[in-house]
Amino acid sequence: GDSVTQKQGQVTLSEDDFLFINCTYxxxxxxxxxxxxxYPGQGPQLLxxxxxxxxxxxxxxxxxTYDKGTTSFHLQKASVQESDSAVYFCALPxxxxxxxxxxxxxxxxx
Amino acid sequence: EAAVTQSPRSKVAVTGxxxxxxxxxxxxHDYMYWYRQDxxxxxRLIHYSYVADSTEKGDxxxxxxxxxxxxxxxxxxxxxASLSQTAVYFCASRxxxxNSDYTFGSGTRLLVI
Numbered sequence: 001g002d003s004v005t006q007k008q009g010q011v012t013l014s015e016d017d018f019l020f021i022n023c024t025y026x027x028x029x030x031x032x033x034x035x036x037x038x039y040p041g042q043g044p045q046l047l048x049x050x051x052x053x054x055x056x057x058x059x060x061x062x063x064x065t066y067d068k069g070t071t072s073f074h075l076q077k078a079s080v081q082e083s084d085s086a087v088y089f090c091a092l093p094x095x096x097x098x099x100x101x102x103x104x105x106x107x108x109x110x
Numbered sequence: 111e112a113a114v115t116q117s118p119r120s121k122v123a124v125t126g127x128x129x130x131x132x133x134x135x136x137x138x139h140d141y142m143y144w145y146r147q148d149x150x151x152x153x154r155l156i157h158y159s160y161v162a163d164s165t166e167k168g169d170x171x172x173x174x175x176x177x178x179x180x181x182x183x184x185x186x187x188x189x190x191a192s193l194s195q196t197a198v199y200f201c202a203s204r205x206x207x208x209n210s211d212y213t214f215g216s217g218t219r220l221l222v223i
Contacts, residue, residue, distance in 0.1 A: 046212070049211075093212075097158065100153045
């Protein structure tokens, strides 16, 4: 069945460090893959959408791509800021529903 | 501005009591969803609806009912609240089939004691 796996529970970085978060997915359909960000006390917000393998989604300095061969997709940012501290979820939206990974808590120290 | 509004923002309920969580959307979206989030975990789907007066079960429907009396409103009902239902609940809406843009509310924090 459809699923996503996100194994990095927490990532702690310093400002200007490089961020890389990886997810793997399983689906029988040709996927659109999503990244959501959740700030404390808020619901998830769509950060990026990637609709075609090997194409990039770009938003707010974040980039996302997915690799159909390895069924993986990742989120990266060249230089994180303290304001990027949040929980990041990968998500797979086949059909009428959306599957979320468990989330990666990003802590950015000043 | 299009939005999903949840009420209450937080609630304390007693075990065995009835709890109703409400959600209202102004997005004119067909689909509405209820998710549950537990600390350190992603969101799990409880119930969803694609049209008024109809609801569908998600992955974890046991212990929950849903009601969609109109396109704008979607409620989640816990008839007999249990300790294990302590969590944050999120409502979301989506335009329609083939559209992957979900809009989430700010959540309802439920504590069952």
